[in-house]
Amino acid sequence: MRRAGNFLRGMFDGIFKKSKDVKQAEAEKPKTEWNIPVKSGDSFIQPEAFVRSGQVFVATQAVRARKGLKYVVIGVVVLGIGFAVWQWWNSMASADRTELRIEGPSAVRIGERISFKAIITNKQKKQDLRDVSLTFRADSGTEFTDTKTLALYQKYLGALSPMAQQEEEVRAVFWGKQGEERTIEVVARYRIGENINRFEKSQTIKVVISDPAVQLVVSLPQQVITDQEFRSSVEYRKLTTNDWTGARLELGQPEGFSMVRSDPELKTIGKFVWPWEILEPQENSKVVFDGTIASSEGQAKEFTARFFVTVRNTDVLVSEVTEELSIISNPLALTITVSDDPNYAPLPGSIVTYRINFKNNYDIALKDVVIQADATDSWLELDSLKVQNDGFYSSRDKHIVWNGGTTPQLLVLNPRESGTVAFMVKLKDGYPQNATQQVVVARAIMSAQNKPKDVGTSIQTEATLETKIQGKLIVTPKVVFRDDPQTGFINTGTVPLRINQATQYSMYLTVQAVANPFENISFKTILPANITFDGKIKGDESSMKGFLYNPRTGEMSWLIDRLDAYAAKTIVLQLTAIPSSDQIGKLITIIDDMATTAIDAFTRSSVEVPGKKISSDLPDDDTIDANTGRVTP
Template sequence: MREDQNGKGPLRRLEETLYQKGTPEEKSSRSHLRPHDIERHSGWADVPPQNTEVEAEPMVSPAKNKSFALLFFYASLAFFAVAAVITLFVVLGGANLISTRNVDITITGPVSVEAGEEVPLQISIHNKNSVDLESTDLLIEYPEGTRVAGDLEEALPRTRTSLGVIPKGRVVEENVRAVFFGQEGEEKKVRIALEYRVPDSNAIFVAEETFTVVVSSSPVRIGVEGVTEISSGQEFALEVTITSNASERVGNVLLSVDYPFGFSFLEATPKPTYGNDTWALGDLPPGSDRTIVIRGVVEGQDGEEKIFRVVSGTPKEKDEREIGIAFGTLLHDVAVTRPLLALQVLVNGRPGKEHVLPANEEVTTEISWTNNLPVKISNAKIEVKLVGEALDTASVSPIQGFYQSFNRTVVWDGTTVQELVELEPGERGIVSLRFKPRELVLSGGTIIKEPLITLTVTGEGTRIGETGREQIQSSVEHLLRVETDVSLSQRALYYSGAFSNTGPLPPKVGQETTYTILWNVVNTASDVARGKVRATLPPYIRVLGQTSPANESVTFSETDRSIVWDLGAVSAGAGVGASPREVSFRIGFRPSISQVGDVPTLVNEAVFTGFDTFSETNINASARPINTQLSSDPQFTSVEGRVVE
């Protein structure tokens, strides 16, 4: 390396440049290499030849220091975790110190019980801990439907018993008794828990155990007797029997029957307690029974199966109409078959099992029949039996048939209808009759209350088949409810009535004459609800606001000029065996010159509306308009009706 004139080599010149004034200071990064004394030379030529392979010294990386710190941290964490696990194991797990596992709960009792039977249970608690158990409480939670032994009316949902201190190593026993209810084969679980504290701790520990019993038999037995096959539309009966199996009295028994779709309830003996499907049977002593007979009609397709579900049990605490704990369930199947001789009844042209008839109107009944057999039916006969006090027996008039008045039966057979001598497969036909309901008020004032007519239609004949002759029969029943007969009258009075009237008679132009309007409602056979009478008043009539009796509700609307009497309920027999419902109100009439010589209308047509609670139909009656010709007032003369000037 060449030197300059001053004898300075390149390295020397570089050194002077680095440290001369004005040269910015540069900070070198801190090195992790150990410092060495190195011989300096002024040029590359001064450097003696050396071995080019230089042994590198090992470097100490800062990552190794960090790895050591992390290792120490993880080791500490693992130590504390292990210590915590050991602590939990000692406290809870069984180092024979303090643990719920060292509290043994043993339940001794029968695993199979009869429903309604008193069951004893012995509960043993063994404290295997090394300390006493303090403030101990024994909690027993019984399954739903459990009853108190000795008092089956009282439910037993749960109990809590204080056992005080259970010393270490000691065994404490507790005896309990309960009565379980449920369906046969049902499992009942009793949950038992011991709550306790240990010395020098406020924590509450809980040891639990479960005991399972199986109900081997129901406290009551359900039996159903009745048809298993029936034609659609045919009436039948089911007899339901409940028998006590329990050794003690079974209290507050409830029976419920779920009816299938298509079943129409007719009646039951005894009558249902709630609706038409639930009976409160009360208490059943050991060995006693109760019987319920249910009558109804099933409609369905050929081959359809109808299932009746009968359930017995005790009612819910909050709803006595529903079963809370079921004792037993029984299903009864009824298969619907197509009737061999099908019958269909039309009342006034309408099908259905129940009909409503207007009072005093003639009824036309048509009975159609069909041979559904693949073979002939010979000597067929159709009968209609009419039953009911509301029937006018003298009005029965069959077409082609014969009416036997002594038993109120109409008969059609081969002697009156030629087609009935022999019915071909699939052959159809029709017969008919007419009759009327009778007057609902009999002589002497007797009322036929809740008038009903029952039609029982029976078809029979002889089936001719390969196996010989066989008698067949089918029947249907129809209920005809007759509406109550309500009548309404309205009268205008001047000289008589509830009020003293004023003004001239005959009415004079420009002067007001007052009148009393009397509405009268008569009701015969059935109670009526929501009764109202409504009429409108001409524009020249003024309502004076007086009503008699004062407690009757009569209102007038200026908007549509309607006056309404809200009667509410109208009892059967009102106006027949008892006083009619009546109300009077006053109006004023000031004639105009254009009305001279006329008998102007005072009140337009009045209409009564209400709901017949027996026939379950809306009914109405009307009364014609009334005018100034007061024909209902005994002191009134005909010349006092026309307006004068």
């Protein structure tokens, strides 16, 4: 009412002030005087008379204006009173005297069913509450026991009489870690009496999870050696007395960790997760797992065990424990060399010597050291095996073993002490059929019986050496007199050779790669003084492209950029021989010594293939022999 009275008082003051200002303005308005006569009928009215007439007109208009203003004032007053009454009525009608309060515990245990009361009280003395409803909204870690799949629970209460109250009980289960807060928002909605507007009051149920749900213990070794298998476990004990559904244990593994096996087995491929459809009260169990870590020494690696329950298809974390282990360097050093050359690439049939070099890098002496060499590779001719340093060969598993019983140095390997054991073996003579890029693999394992107690892996190290088998480049030169014109040339001349007379020959040159591809193949030879190249050549375009001949020096070369394994290239040249008198009765040289070099594209080793000279007796031509190949007068 005070606000309405202030509004009316201000409105009347404004209106009366405006009326007084209008009157004062009319009184101060200057009168208009006219100096020209105004005609009225047949006579003129003098200016004085006109002025008097104008004053009467002005006075009449002022009276009318004041009457109109009076009606306006009355209308505004009536509207103002009505507005004030409406404001007062609305204020009285909307005065909300409704109370909403919550009764229940402030601390709960995980997984237990807890009851809360939402009490709504109508403190209006004369008006009732209508369309009363309560809405309960749970957070992600809370579920209602009556509607577990829904986060929203609603209850319609209807009407509530003046000075009456009504309560609604809600039961919920809370999930989360110890000390975590969970909430349920409670909202009451209603109308007051005949008022069409809806009102609402809200409260929040806040509870804290008081006790741990699961006791997790992660057992890791303090130290492990990279790539060495170690055993760990996660033990859990459920501390509550109720059943859980949809629980699971998850292991967060560090980078470089690989699971080898676990008990119980993993149920999810690609993740380290062990689920349970039902977890019994006070259940106690253990997950044991074996694995390896590939990492640099000196790094710390963390393992985190997490226990989850599922609430409305959402994972809620209820317990979490993190432990770490350290990566240490392997106290044992082991290397393998073959024939004392790190770039050695043997040919089939080679006899190779493997040396196994070992060392104790630890600050303590290692006892009962054992070294095993794997001799199972199919390239090894085990009948030729010769074991050195008092090792012995087991034909049953094809392993060579050195231990303290045969090699006294291995009984106690002192700190920083090193040594070597070795064996010799012949490689098989030929390549497997159509096999390419072959390797022979040698493996050795070294282990010790004793270890520091804080090291979780066995004291063991391995070494592997892959030795690439060199491919073979075959260069085949052939010279004939009688030739097949389809592949070579029609040669003319005399057989036997006659001095100062020309005789033509066909020279076939074939290069073939076996087992490995070859690159930068270069064939070279120098023709003797009485042998010339006629300029005739046959072969595919790519083959002939790399052929060069210098007539001044007689040098002949053939370059091939690359030749794949088991591929071959051939060119055919026509040569002319003109014997001299000092060669009578002798065999002359058609092709002098040859040399071919190349790079094995697999082993990257350089290859040299020598070639012997070819004389006029033509070993590849059946029609020529040592007699018919000699020079005659």
